[in-house]
Amino acid sequence: xxxxxxxxxxxxxxxxxxxxxxxxxxxxxxxxxxxxxxxxxxxxxxxxxxxxxxxxxxxxxxxxxxxxxxxxxxxxxxxxxxxxxxxxxxxxxxxxxxxxxxxxxxxxxxxxxxxxxxxxxxxxxxxxxxxxxxxxxxxxxxxxxxxxxxxxxxxxxxxxxxxxxxxxxxxxxxxxxxxxxxxxxxxxxxxxxxxxxxxxxxxxxxxxxxxxxxxxxxxxxxxxxxxxxxxxxxxxxxxxxxxxxxxxxxxxxxxxxxxxxxxxxxxxxxxxxxxxxxxxxxxxxxxxxxxxxxxxxxxxxxxxxxxxxxxxxxxxxxxxxxxxxxxxxxxxxxxxxxxxxxxxxxxxx
Numbered sequence: 593x594x595x596x597x598x599x600x601x602x603x604x605x606x607x608x609x610x611x612x613x614x615x616x617x618x619x620x621x622x623x624x625x626x627x628x629x630x631x632x633x634x635x636x637x638x639x640x641x642x643x644x645x646x647x648x649x650x651x652x653x654x655x656x657x658x659x660x661x662x663x664x665x666x667x668x669x670x671x672x673x674x675x676x677x678x679x680x681x682x683x684x685x686x687x688x689x690x691x692x693x694x695x696x697x698x699x700x701x702x703x704x705x706x707x708x709x710x711x712x713x714x715x716x717x718x719x720x721x722x723x724x725x726x727x728x729x730x731x732x733x734x735x736x737x738x739x740x741x742x743x744x745x746x747x748x749x750x751x752x753x754x755x756x757x758x759x760x761x762x763x764x765x766x767x768x769x770x771x772x773x774x775x776x777x778x779x780x781x782x783x784x785x786x787x788x789x790x791x792x793x794x795x796x797x798x799x800x801x802x803x804x805x806x807x808x809x810x811x812x813x814x815x816x817x818x819x820x821x822x823x824x825x826x827x828x829x830x831x832x833x834x835x836x837x838x839x840x841x842x843x844x845x846x847x848x849x850x851x852x853x854x855x856x857x858x859x860x861x862x863x864x865x866x867x868x869x870x871x872x873x874x875x876x877x878x879x880x881x882x883x884x885x886x887x888x889x890x891x892x893x894x895x896x897x898x899x900x901x902x903x904x905x906x907x908x909x910x911x912x913x914x915x916x917x918x919x920x921x922x923x924x925x926x927x928x929x930x931x932x933x934x935x936x937x938x939x940x941x
Contacts, residue, residue: 642699645681649693653684663758720756721766722787723749725835726794726862730754734770743767754787766790773815773837792835795863797823797843799830802869802907806830809847809867815839830869843867849887850911869907870931875939876902876917877925886914908936915940 607615649666652674657663666684669675681699685692719738723731730753736746738759746766747755761783767776768790775790782788795813799806809826816839823834826847836859843854845867854865874883876898883895883904888911895906898917908931915938916926929938 642681642695645679645699646693646695649675649679649682649684653693718756718784719746719759719761719764719782720754720784720787721746721749721768721782721790722755723753723768723770723790723792725792731770731792731835734768737767737769739765739767756787768837769817770837771815771834772813772817772819772821773839773841774817775837775839790837792837793859793861793863795834795836795841795859795865797826797832797834797845797865798867799826799845799847799909800866800868801871802830803871803905804907806847806869806907809845812844812846814842814844820844845909846889847909848906849885849889849891849893850909850913851888852909852911867909869909871935872906872908872913872915872929872931873935873937874898874904874906874915874917875937876904876919877940878902878917878919881917881919883915883917885916887911892916 649669652669653663656669656672656674663684663686664672665686666675666678669684670678680697681695683694683696685694721736723734723736725731730749730751732749732751732753734749734753734755736749736755737743738746738757740759746757746759749755759782763779763781765777765779766782766788767774770792777788777790780788797811799809805828806826807828807830809830809832811823811826811832812820813823813834813836814820815836824832826832826845838860840856840858842856843865845852847867847869852867854867857863857865872885874885874895876883879898879900879902881898881902881904883898884892885895885906885908886892887908893906895904895915898904904917910932912928912930914926914928916924917940918924925940927938927940929936
């Protein structure tokens with residue numbers, strides 16, 4: 593009976609302080625074990641995700657290089673359909689003819705190791721094309737492409753006339769687009785350090801005939817791409833020059849308000865295109881009258897004042913013109929004339 597009373601008395605008092613401390617310590621140890629286990633699992637999961645993402649980006653680069661013979665940016669991988677979307681774990685850093693997959697964000701925090709790009713199809717060897725003038729001067733601004741399954745950009749020529757890209761040695765078709773003309777080369781062996789050289793040919797445009805100053809004529813040409821490209825204006829002798837790729841061109845001259853086109857002209861070597869001028873004599877009816885003419889652009893162009901012989905002259909391309917004179921009595925008689933060749937005279941009423 594005494595034992596039962598002692599037991600009931602202890603049960604009524606609950607756990608002792610020592611017992612509570614033991615329980616707390618045990619729970620703390622168990623919590624620590626659980627946290628460490630979960631942390632390790634999370635870290636392992638994050639590292640696995642980073643590794644998998646780096647593999648996806650690397651595979652995309654290699655697939656692109658196999659098709660295009662060069663590595664490219666992450667944005668281009670997405671545009672080409674090699675990646676569904678840009679990675680938020682890794683960036684692609686191009687490095688000459690190779691690339692690096694650089695960990696960012698959570699992968700950088702997790703210590704993800706960057707994957708190095710290889711030297712396979714895109715491990716560029718600096719294949720280049722050089723565009724030179726007929727005097728071997730470099731020509732800038734030409735767009736150069738090579739055929740690698742489809743036409744791919746090799747770059748734009750610089751001041752030395754060279755366009756270079758990280759493309760391995762091999763035999764390629766190249767295409768050069770310069771000033772309105774595209775020239776496709778036959779399959780050509782190409783190697784780093786030895787550019788494939790393309791030459792232009794000199795072309796001269798001349799205004800011929802006439803008797804005055806022929807400077808300032810606007811000259812242009814159209815190549816096989818269908819766009820008009822502006823050339824240098826003519827000098828006082830009526831000459832303008834350009835360096836063009838071999839091909840067929842149409843030339844255009846705009847002089848004193850009239851525009852003439854040449855027939856299609858084959859340019860394979862040094863070529864001259866000519867536009868004949870006709871001297872038109874305008875009978876103004878009196879000396880000192882201000883004489884003008886108008887052609888197809890609708891502008892009135894001054895031809896000076898009539899001389900003591902009551903005439904003024906102007907040099908004209910073939911076309912239809914209207915001449916007029918501002919006489920002292922305030923009248924402005926005018927007359928039409930067709931200019932085609934030789935010397936033309938028009939007398940105002």
